Each structure stands twice: as structure tokens, then as C-alpha cells.
Amino acid sequence: MEVGFLGLGIMGKAMSMNLLKNGFKVTVWNRTLSKCDEVVAHGASVGETPAEVVKKCNITIAILSDPAAALSVVFDKDGVLDQICSGKGYIDMSTVDPETSCKISEAIALKGGHFLEAPVSGSKQPAETGQLVILAAGDKALYEEAVPAFDVLGKKSFFLGPVGNGAKMKLVVNMIMGSVMNAFSEGLTLAKRSGLNPHSLLDVLDLGGIANPMFRGKGPEMVKDNYSPAFPLKHQQKDMRLALALGDQNAVSMPVAAAANEAFKKARSMGLGDLDFSAVYETVKLLKHSS
Numbered sequence: 042m043e044v045g046f047l048g049l050g051i052m053g054k055a056m057s058m059n060l061l062k063n064g065f066k067v068t069v070w071n072r073t074l075s076k077c078d079e080v081v082a083h084g085a086s087v088g089e090t091p092a093e094v095v096k097k098c099n100i101t102i103a104i105l106s107d108p109a110a111a112l113s114v115v116f117d118k119d120g121v122l123d124q125i126c127s128g129k130g131y132i133d134m135s136t137v138d139p140e141t142s143c144k145i146s147e148a149i150a151l152k153g154g155h156f157l158e159a160p161v162s163g164s165k166q167p168a169e170t171g172q173l174v175i176l177a178a179g180d181k182a183l184y185e186e187a188v189p190a191f192d193v194l195g196k197k198s199f200f201l202g203p204v205g206n207g208a209k210m211k212l213v214v215n216m217i218m219g220s221v222m223n224a225f226s227e228g229l230t231l232a233k234r235s236g237l238n239p240h241s242l243l244d245v246l247d248l249g250g251i252a253n254p255m256f257r258g259k260g261p262e263m264v265k266d267n268y269s270p271a272f273p274l275k276h277q278q279k280d281m282r283l284a285l286a287l288g289d290q291n292a293v294s295m296p297v298a299a300a301a302n303e304a305f306k307k308a309r310s311m312g313l314g315d316l317d318f319s320a321v322y323e324t325v326k327l328l329k330h331s332s
């Protein structure tokens with residue numbers, strides 16, 4: 042199977058390499074073209090523009106930073122819309138808001154093409170090992186056609202119905218994750234400030250009812266102040282912002298998520314946006330004792 046792949050950031054690079062490893066023919070494009078070199082060394086071809094990739098491949102996957110990037114790659118000159126047509130499918134795996142997905146879907150349908158949104162749960166390591174959770178919605182026939190690729194990229198795929206439902210599910214999940222990360226940061230700080238060993242806290246948490254892979258994976262690194270990026274903090278803050286907008290639209294009061302969003306904004310203002318989202322811990326540590 043031949044697929045196009047747009048966007049070779051942390052996720053896109055790992056996912057396209059994984060497709061190559063599993064025998065797919067892959068043609069890649071990235072805004073900064075030099076980032077294609079490593080995947081090309083592993084057998085990928087390069088397209089000079091998104092349009093060139095779509096022209097060559099019947100299915101093109103994208104995973105880009107945010108709604109502005111997702112829209113630009115489709116609508117700008119030499120973008121996806123230039124070449125999408127009947128018989129071709131476009132799958133956007135970026136985390137965006139439902140409105141962005143719907144806008145892309147409508148434009149592609151007008152050209153006779155097929156669209157699926159398919160944001161993912163899971164981060165750099167699950168992307169490298171094909172253990173993502175795929176939250177697809179939109180064109181069911183395209184979903185079925187993409188299952189062989191999804192089976193390589195993920196451990197489980199969900200088809201959630203009409204376009205927008207994948208984006209909504211992803212935003213709800215990441216809203217919860219961002220709020221939990223803030224509570225975890227406060228807990229680690231409280232443990233340390235009150236004289237406890239933070240490693241003991243991690244051991245206790247890992248044996249209880251709120252044990253989870255995030256505490257297990259990120260906790261020891263946070264204690265070492267290591268925020269090497271798997272999921273960049275700027276993207277987590279984008280997801281909180283988009284989830285809060287979804288809350289506005291649905292009149293859902295979300296004070297916990299709103300406070301978490303403020304902490305991620307604070308972290309961005311401290312220049313931590315390109316670090317892992319666990320660097321929000323630094324905003325809690327920053328608050329000094331008042332007595």
C-alpha cells in the first residue's frame with residue numbers, strides 16, 4: 042500500500058518510519074524539507090509540496106501542529122485541495138477543533154475527495170512502537186481502506202461517526218490529561234515541601250487506584266527536572282484552549298480545566314513551550330513559601 046505523509050514532527054516522523062518498517066511505500070512532505078532526510082534514508086520518497094504528495098498517493102495522512110497548520114496545508118497554494126479528487130482520501134491525524142475538521146471535510150467533499158479525521162491518543166513512544174489509539178470519524182469507506190495502516194500505527198482504532206466526533210473525543214481526553222498533570226505537579230511539590238521523598242510518593246501512587254502510565258513514565262523524569270519533549274507543552278496548551286472552547290459551546294463549567302490552562306499559559310510565558318508538557322511542574326515549583 043502506498044501512502045502520503047505530511048508533517049514530520051515528533052509524531053509524524055515516528056509514524057512514517059513505522060509505516061516504512063512495516064512494508065508501506067511512503068512519500069513524505071514537511072514544511073522544513075530537511076526534516077525529510079532521515080525518513081528518506083529509511084526508504085521514503087519526498088514530495089516538494091502537499092499537492093505533489095496527494096497527486097502521487099491515493100491516501101495521504103497528515104499530522105501537523107495545530108488548526109492553523111492543518112488549514113494551511115489544505116487550503117494554501119500547492120496544498121492538498123489542488124490535487125484531491127474522486128478516488129483519493131485525506132486523513133488528518135492532527136489534534137484540532139471540530140470546526141477545523143469540518144471545514145477541511147467540506148472543502149474536500151466539494152472536490153469529490155474523501156476525508157477522515159483521526160487524531161491519536163498516545164505520544165512519541167507509542168508512535169514509535171505502533172501503540173497509538175486512533176480516534177477516527179468521517180468517511181467510513183476511507184476508514185475501512187485505512188485499517189491496514191491504522192493497524193500498524195495503533196493498538197486500537199475507534200470509528201466515532203460523523204466528522205467532529207474524533208476531534209471532540211481527543212480534546213476531552215487531553216483536557217483530562219492536562220488537568221491531571223497539574224494536580225500531579227502540585228502533589229509532587231507538596232510531597233517535597235512537606236519533607237517527603239518524591240520517589241516514595243511515586244511508589245505509593247503506582248500501587249493505588251490512580252496508578253497510570255503517565256505518572257509512571259513522567260514522574261521519575263519530573264523529579265530529575267528532565268522535560269525532554271515527547272508531547273510539547275505548547276500543544277497541550279492548545280488542546281486545553283480548544284477543549285475550553287468546546288466547553289463554552291456546550292455550556293459546561295470547567296473550572297479545573299480553566300485553572301490548568303492558566304498554568305500551561307504561564308509555562309509558555311516562561312519559555313517552556315517546546316519542552317514536554319510535564320514542564321508545567323516548574324510553574325508550581327516557582328511559587329515560593331509565603332511564610
Ligand SMILES: NC(=O)C1=CN([C@@H]2O[C@H](COP(=O)(O)OP(=O)(O)OC[C@H]3O[C@@H](n4cnc5c(N)ncnc54)[C@H](OP(=O)(O)O)[C@@H]3O)[C@@H](O)[C@H]2O)C=CC1
Binds near residue numbers: 163
Ligand atoms: N507529541 C505528542 O505526544 C502528540 C501530539 N499530538 C498532536 O499531533 C500533532 C503534531 O504533534 P507533534 O508531532 O508533537 O508536533 P511537532 O511540533 O513536533 O511537529 C509539528 C509539525 O507541524 C508542522 N507545521 C507547523 N506549522 C505548520 C504550518 N503552518 N504549515 C505546515 N506545517 C506546519 C511542523 O513543520 P516544521 O518541521 O516545518 O516546523 C511539524 O512537521 C499536534 O496536533 C499534537 O497536538 C497528538 C498526540 C500525541
Ligand SMILES: O=CCCC(=O)O
Binds near residue numbers: 161164215
Ligand atoms: O496529544 C497528546 C497525547 C499525549 C499522550 O497521550 O501521552
